[in-house]
Amino acid sequence: KAGVTQTPRYLIKTRGQQVTLSCSPISGHRSVSWYQQTPGQGLQFLFEYFSETQRNKGNFPGRFSGRQFSNSRSEMNVSTLELGDSALYLCASRVGGSLSSYNEQFFGPGTRLTVL
Amino acid sequence: TQLLEQSPQFLSIQEGENLTVYCNSSSVFSSLQWYRQEPGEGPVLLVTVVTGGEVKKLKRLTFQFGDARKDSSLHITAAQPGDTGLYLCAGVRPPRALNFGKGTSLLVTP
Numbered sequence: 037k038a039g040v041t042q043t044p045r046y047l048i049k050t051r052g053q054q055v056t057l058s059c060s061p062i063s064g065h066r067s068v069s070w071y072q073q074t075p076g077q078g079l080q081f082l083f084e085y086f087s088e089t090q091r092n093k094g095n096f097p098g099r100f101s102g103r104q105f106s107n108s109r110s111e112m113n114v115s116t117l118e119l120g121d122s123a124l125y126l127c128a129s130r131v132g133g134s135l136s137s138y139n140e141q142f143f144g145p146g147t148r149l150t151v152l
Numbered sequence: 153t154q155l156l157e158q159s160p161q162f163l164s165i166q167e168g169e170n171l172t173v174y175c176n177s178s179s180v181f182s183s184l185q186w187y188r189q190e191p192g193e194g195p196v197l198l199v200t201v202v203t204g205g206e207v208k209k210l211k212r213l214t215f216q217f218g219d220a221r222k223d224s225s226l227h228i229t230a231a232q233p234g235d236t237g238l239y240l241c242a243g244v245r246p247p248r249a250l251n252f253g254k255g256t257s258l259l260v261t262p
């Protein structure tokens with residue numbers, strides 16, 4: 037079974053630009069979560085999508101948005117990039133189901149975003 | 153605010169030594185997960201502990217969940233260079249998302 041794939045793996049943008057990152061979950065997984073990882077703050081939750089609906093959201097500004105398609109693939113978008121948005125963006129998928137039971141989450145390799 | 157505090161932040165040891173990594177919180181979690189992340193990769197789940205006081209062993213790794221379900225520890229016996237990586241703990245409090253600690257970066261030198 038193929039793992040979680042993320043594209044692109046590396047990205048360089050300048051301040052003020054916008055960026056779209058893509059995540060393809062493991063086949064059969066309906067939940068996709070996005071995380072931002074930085075040396076200073078560690079791994080922080082951005083949002084989770086399940087069956088094309090956002091069902092959980094972290095504490096990030098509205099410049100960070102996402103969506104999920106009917107095939108469970110997900111994209112996240114960051115508009116008006118700031119220097120502080122430089123980070124590793126990780127996507128994780130799981131089978132889904134009730135929020136009260138956490139199935140194992142499988143992470144992709146991440147997209148390394150550098151904002152100049 | 154970081155709900156989970158991990159210590160130490162960095163650890164550099166020689167092959168064959170033992171070590172313990174701690175994950176502490178003032179919050180109660182329904183379960184706690186440990187991940188290992190290698191450079192250029194996403195975190196990989198090592199174990200989930202669910203019951204207060206639970207101890208789980210994975211070869212040379214021993215995981216313990218505190219009685220009050222607020223803290224956890226990871227002990228590695230006879231560390232090997234292949235154990236090098238970033239160790240992350242994550243607390244589960246449904247319906248909220250996972251809360252991750254900042255991680256412990258471990259370097260094991262031959």
